[in-house]
Amino acid sequence: MNNKKALLVIDDDKLFCDTVSEYMKSGGLDVITANTGSDGVDVCARRKVDVVLLDQNLPDAAGHTLCPDILNYNEQAKIIFITAHPSFEGALKAIRAGAYDYLSKPFDTEELLLTVNNALKTIALENVAQIETYKAAKESEETLLVGKSLGDIQRLIDLAASTDASVLITGETGTGKNVLAKSIHYKSKMRKEAFISINCAAIPENLIEAELFGFEKGAFTGAFSAKRGIFEMAEGGTLFLDEIAEMPVHLQTKLLGVLEDKKIRRLGGDAVRPVHIRVIAATSADMEGSLDKNFRSDLYYRLSVVRIHIPPLRERKQDIPELCQYLLDKITHNPAIRIDDNELEKLVAYDWPGNVRELKNVLDRAVILRESDAIRPSDFLWKGRPVIKQNSMPATAASTENNILPLEEIEKQHIRNVLEKLSGNLTRTAKALEISISTLKRKVAQYRLK
Numbered sequence: 001m002n003n004k005k006a007l008l009v010i011d012d013d014k015l016f017c018d019t020v021s022e023y024m025k026s027g028g029l030d031v032i033t034a035n036t037g038s039d040g041v042d043v044c045a046r047r048k049v050d051v052v053l054l055d056q057n058l059p060d061a062a063g064h065t066l067c068p069d070i071l072n073y074n075e076q077a078k079i080i081f082i083t084a085h086p087s088f089e090g091a092l093k094a095i096r097a098g099a100y101d102y103l104s105k106p107f108d109t110e111e112l113l114l115t116v117n118n119a120l121k122t123i124a125l126e127n128v129a130q131i132e133t134y135k136a137a138k139e140s141e142e143t144l145l146v147g148k149s150l151g152d153i154q155r156l157i158d159l160a161a162s163t164d165a166s167v168l169i170t171g172e173t174g175t176g177k178n179v180l181a182k183s184i185h186y187k188s189k190m191r192k193e194a195f196i197s198i199n200c201a202a203i204p205e206n207l208i209e210a211e212l213f214g215f216e217k218g219a220f221t222g223a224f225s226a227k228r229g230i231f232e233m234a235e236g237g238t239l240f241l242d243e244i245a246e247m248p249v250h251l252q253t254k255l256l257g258v259l260e261d262k263k264i265r266r267l268g269g270d271a272v273r274p275v276h277i278r279v280i281a282a283t284s285a286d287m288e289g290s291l292d293k294n295f296r297s298d299l300y301y302r303l304s305v306v307r308i309h310i311p312p313l314r315e316r317k318q319d320i321p322e323l324c325q326y327l328l329d330k331i332t333h334n335p336a337i338r339i340d341d342n343e344l345e346k347l348v349a350y351d352w353p354g355n356v357r358e359l360k361n362v363l364d365r366a367v368i369l370r371e372s373d374a375i376r377p378s379d380f381l382w383k384g385r386p387v388i389k390q391n392s393m394p395a396t397a398a399s400t401e402n403n404i405l406p407l408e409e410i411e412k413q414h415i416r417n418v419l420e421k422l423s424g425n426l427t428r429t430a431k432a433l434e435i436s437i438s439t440l441k442r443k444v445a446q447y448r449l450k
Helices: 014-026 037-046 063-073 088-097 109-134 136-141 148-161 177-187 205-213 249-261 297-303 317-332 341-349 355-368 407-421 426-433 437-447
Strands: 006-010 030-034 051-055 078-083 099-104 167-170 195-199 238-242 278-283 306-309
Touching (some): 006 037, 014 030, 051 063, 051 109, 063 078, 063 088, 078 088, 078 109, 088 099, 148 177, 148 306, 167 297, 177 195, 177 238, 317 355, 407 426, 426 437
Parallel strands (some): 078 099, 167 278, 167 306
């Protein structure tokens, strides 16, 4: 199967077509050329085309008049107009006809390659949004928070879904904040629109503003064409900002403005663009302790119109048997595979520092490596982590009433153990804990682990 992206060049200059074809093929593209508008439309009618490089002045037609036919056959195609005689009127016609970008001859090959690659990235992001929309029903089925102890949270989800108010979800890593956000989206009137998720800790600080708000051509070095930001891509739907506490302070101010005014401005642009989306944010950090230090209090209150906290799994152990059955059904689709009562007792006794995510991973491994239909997930619990029982705890730990370890002490011990196991490597430790390295550094300083 040919998975190459297809570039169609429609230009009456055969030398130009050959030059572009040779250069773009070396970049891994499947390039087709046509020297008249009618030939170009015929190509679009016969096959899928991803990007069209379209001359504005062709022997048999003006380029902008071909757009309806091109887009009729290839709805997702991005059309890049090219002309040796640039003018405002020509650019306006191209934009009105559905142009993705507009290049003036002569242009260098680097500029062309970047423009085409940006067009392909835009198509990929739009495909993600469409997949989210088309799979809405399936996603809705998979956004259940399992457990009888979560009744109050389910009521908050229903309340949040009935409005378009901002929501702030808090909870430790692995508790299911992403699942909860999707549950709100797929129960709301926005369920048929895009659900787009972005992890604020995973994108470099110098790129996150451009990713969120987009940029105009020439906004910075390398910005050879305009690009929509994630706010625009989520139009009409939900934007989920995971690890919101990791957002740089200067962007928090800009985000607050978007939430209040419902408008964005691309980097390097003057035009103000309205956006109609719901924002759901999530964090595993102590937000209240960071207010007006690393996080703006006004943004915190604006985000937490509806506040939902997911308790860690160790605080709702009564849900573990039901969770195990639910996850096992999803993993295997085989009712014969089971967990015996003695295994369930061991799972309930464990304190699950990685929460539901860790439970799912343990069940995954147990199913893959099983020797019979009765799986033994307790074999895959992390042995370096103490099992906390009602009447016992490590002698070095500070005790509280009824010998229950404080949450802070549990987190501190867990981070110390992982750091020791990975020889103090912060990058590997952050990856193992599934948190950002900036969060890990903050925790290391907080607990004085180094």
